[in-house]
Amino acid sequence: MGEGRRAAAAGRVRQPGLVLTDHFFDVPLDHTAPDGESIRLYAREIVAAGRVRDDLPWLVYLQGGPGFPAGRPIGRENWLDRALEEYRVLLLDQRGTGRSTPANRQTLPLRGTPAEQAAYLAHFRADSIVRDCEHIRHRLTGGRPWTVLGQSFGGFCAVTYLSYAPEGLAEVIVTGGLPSLHAGADTVYRAAYPRMERKTLGHYARYPGDEAAALRIAEHLADRKPGEEEVLPDGSLLTVEAFQQLGIVLGTGDGSHRLHYLLEDAFVDTVAGPRLSDAFTEQVAAVLSRAGSPLYTVLHEAIYAQDGRPTHWSAERVRAEFPQFDCRFEPGGRFLFTGETVHPWMLRTQPALRPLRETAELLAAREGWTPLYDPERLARNTVPVAAVVYHDDLYVDAGHSLETARAIAGLRTWVTDEYEHDGLRASGRTVLDRLLRLVRDEA
Incomplete structure (x- = not known):
């Protein structure tokens, strides 16, 4: 079951068809300085009722944003219904959001001056979120790879994950979130x-x-x-x-x-x-x-x-x-x-x-932002990946997404005008089900 699931669970509640468990994790603010300051992350584990003790694979959901917590489910709604057929799902509040150590007008003055606040927030991009995921994965799965589902900005994070920690990934699903690897x-x-x-x-x-x-x-x-x-x-x-x-x-x-x-x-x-x-x-x-x-x-x-x-x-x-x-x-x-x-x-x-x-x-005005993607490594990718690209997505340019799709080895793409950027939610089970079949070469 993994040490994290036994030890980190802070509370468990039930909803019709679901069992939800709270998890809290202390992670380094700066993963390059693991002995330095830490912040707290919150994640909600969701499993279908009756399968709490089953040895299910994990799926971690990365929310769009930046700056938004994971959704708060009420029953087996939309994509979650499909995911719970075979996964133990983890909804992560990315650093600074939701119940993770918050970063807002009320809390940031605790950091000190605006310059100190800016230096703190420079650790809140996709590269840090991916390292957070890896820290959590080792605690929860005992080191086994997991599936990542990235919506919008969460898809950006998933491509960063493929770039810098693919060993942690069993498969990757991206919905409306394939970023340009090069565009500023x-x-x-x-x-x-x-x-x-x-x-x-x-x-x-x-x-x-x-x-x-x-x-x-x-x-x-x-x-x-x-x-x-x-x-x-x-x-x-x-x-x-x-x-x-x-x-x-x-x-x-x-x-x-x-x-x-x-x-x-x-x-x-x-x-x-x-x-x-x-x-x-x-x-x-x-x-x-x-x-x-x-x-x-x-x-x-x-x-x-x-x-x-x-x-x-x-x-x-x-x-x-x-x-x-x-x-x-x-x-x-x-x-x-x-x-x-x-x-x-x-x-x-x-x-x-x-x-x-x-x-x-x-x-x-900050200089020195580091690359979030590794095109050379992505060109050698071996992790199964499937992505939906919405043909005239308001938020993520479809042309940029398709260029990236061609640059990631083995990625399978579904291009559609049936849904807009919120297709994962709006389609119910449909979008996730099709992408799961794509990523497994079943469609």
Whole structure:
């Protein structure tokens, strides 16, 4: 059963069809200095009811992000139902997220100055997450390799795993998360802005009245005088640029429909004239707030940094190359939503991010980022790998993903337009089942 499962379990609960066990692990902050400071990681073990004592292989799930904890399951929902047929599943809260030693505006001041905070967070990229996994694997499996399922950024981590610790892997499943092995942040965003435009125009083709509705909201926001700004329930200032970021939902299967319903009820009449409704701003805050996931903003561009150069707020700089995203209020003007981008103004408009402003600036200026992938080793890969690539994925460029698929020896790819980036969840069992058959040469 492994020493970790016997000794590290801190609690066990049952849900219909599931047995869930808590695990905590102390790991080095810096794996190159194993005798130095440690941080705590949390992971939730899930096994089908009735199979608790079975000697099942392990599957570790790596969540998308960066900066998000693993999901909190309620019963045998979506992909988990398929996985539990044959695996003991581990949902890992990656370092800094969830119940792992948290990193946010409340805890990071314990590290000291913004410079010390930035130095601390430099250890929170995919290379450290992979070393965390290896530390945990030896505790739980007794050294046996396990299966990794990586969704989105979790897939980036899986490719790092294949690069630097393939001996720990029995098989790898990647869903919407094959990264470019070479592209820096600027290249990533130059490919991303045209996708954002396509997704926006596709939404307007489905819901033709939504562009006028979006333009009306944007013009209302642009006309606000000091003291009249629209403020979200979490205290964030809703600017035109922040409103554009609602386009992030267009990367999911139901996102276009959700955006439509959000736009259609934006305004209410008040004694001060038309204002955005509380119902609207509450829903906007639910999409845009990073109070629960600050690392998504602070570390986002660092996941693309590999060549030693700073990212210098790449998405903000590259946006200037696409002037069509500048909102035009003259007759015939267009309004385009953006998507998965982070910008320095977010550290001013969101209260939960504001205390981390200087830390984020230091990370954006940081030099010396090391490579996250080893193309030569990946070209010699012997671990079975299967990946789904969504043909016009808003978040991860399909062209970059297919180039990487060709560069990893033995990787089998399923390219589809049936699902968007959230296909692993939205498809129920379908996506995981097909990839398991692919990785085993059964399909």
